[in-house]
Amino acid sequence: MQLWLDGRLAAVQDASISPLAHGLHYGTGVFEGIRAYPTAAGPAIFRLDDHLARLGRGAEALGMAVDLAALRRGSLEVLASSGLDAAYLRPLAFYETGGLGLDVAGLKVRTLVAALPWKNHLGEVQAAQGVSLRTSSFRRNAASALPPLKLCGAYVNSVLAKLEAARAGFAEALFVDGDGFVVECTGENVFLVKDGVLTAVEHPDALPGLTRQTLLDLTGAASRPVHLHELRDADEIFLTGTSAEVSAVGQLDGRFFQAGPVTRELQARYQRIVHGEAETARGWLTRLEVPVQAGGRP
Ligand code: PMP
Numbered sequence: 001m002q003l004w005l006d007g008r009l010a011a012v013q014d015a016s017i018s019p020l021a022h023g024l025h026y027g028t029g030v031f032e033g034i035r036a037y038p039t040a041a042g043p044a045i046f047r048l049d050d051h052l053a054r055l056g057r058g059a060e061a062l063g064m065a066v067d068l069a070a071l072r073r074g075s076l077e078v079l080a081s082s083g084l085d086a087a088y089l090r091p092l093a094f095y096e097t098g099g100l101g102l103d104v105a106g107l108k109v110r111t112l113v114a115a116l117p118w119k120n121h122l123g124e125v126q127a128a129q130g131v132s133l134r135t136s137s138f139r140r141n142a143a144s145a146l147p148p149l150k151l152c153g154a155y156v157n158s159v160l161a162k163l164e165a166a167r168a169g170f171a172e173a174l175f176v177d178g179d180g181f182v183v184e185c186t187g188e189n190v191f192l193v194k195d196g197v198l199t200a201v202e203h204p205d206a207l208p209g210l211t212r213q214t215l216l217d218l219t220g221a222a223s224r225p226v227h228l229h230e231l232r233d234a235d236e237i238f239l240t241g242t243s244a245e246v247s248a249v250g251q252l253d254g255r256f257f258q259a260g261p262v263t264r265e266l267q268a269r270y271q272r273i274v275h276g277e278a279e280t281a282r283g284w285l286t287r288l289e290v291p292v293q294a295g296g297r298p
Contacts, residue, residue, distance in 0.1 A: 004074035004113040022095035027153020029094025030058030038085035039276030044285040058149040066093045074113040082115035090114045130250020134170035136161040140183040140205045148207045158186035188239035193262040201226045211240035236260035
């Protein structure tokens, strides 16, 4: 498998990264999860610039200088060189060498983009039956402690919650705050439908997801705080994320739900959009147009 690493394509096995990388020890990095889909005009990346802008906000929070234009080129180059038409792109920028103190000024920054074959992280069974959700005993990182960005270290919180859910036999964990308001899942935002009305769960500690924003742009649905009681009383619940797309929830804490008409309609609409069959004028798809030159920048 190939990577784009610090400006050029490299084989994963040839990539050299220090075991003393600051990011490895402290999680001082920022990443994105981006998807490319097959379209009639070849593979295209969904909302590439919006993902990179969010990565840029994380880098800024970490005081890290990252060349987003280079990461953009890297994303296109590594996708082209992978030969994949459906791929998961993983850009990452992290502090590497220069010291293990907590002052990050002057540390070396490494950047990479990997292109991985696509696999639904919630699983095919979940896709068919709906995701089983369990309210987590873990609180989501509070925005006042860790800004809701894709900072590497922040994901330990998600891993702990996911492990707890898995140990109890559930596919995914739902974070709820100390007052019982729904935050998000470990890697997805939450929507509900009640009496035909679609609502996006809003919470200051949740990542502002791009899939969530896509559905808000399309539907004009309300975005507001939602209590766990209200969520449990919904007719339909679904999760959104680059990886999860629009995933119906089949179960929440032992209460069962169906993938209802609103969820199914939005699932189909989202698929048409990411495959370049609808809403193309919105400019959400970036097609592969860069000529790839062996081993380096165009
Ligand atoms: N919340 C968290 C914690 C996430 O990691 C993700 C995935 N990036 C999302 C929500 C959904 O965001 P997006 O739609 O931009 O993928």
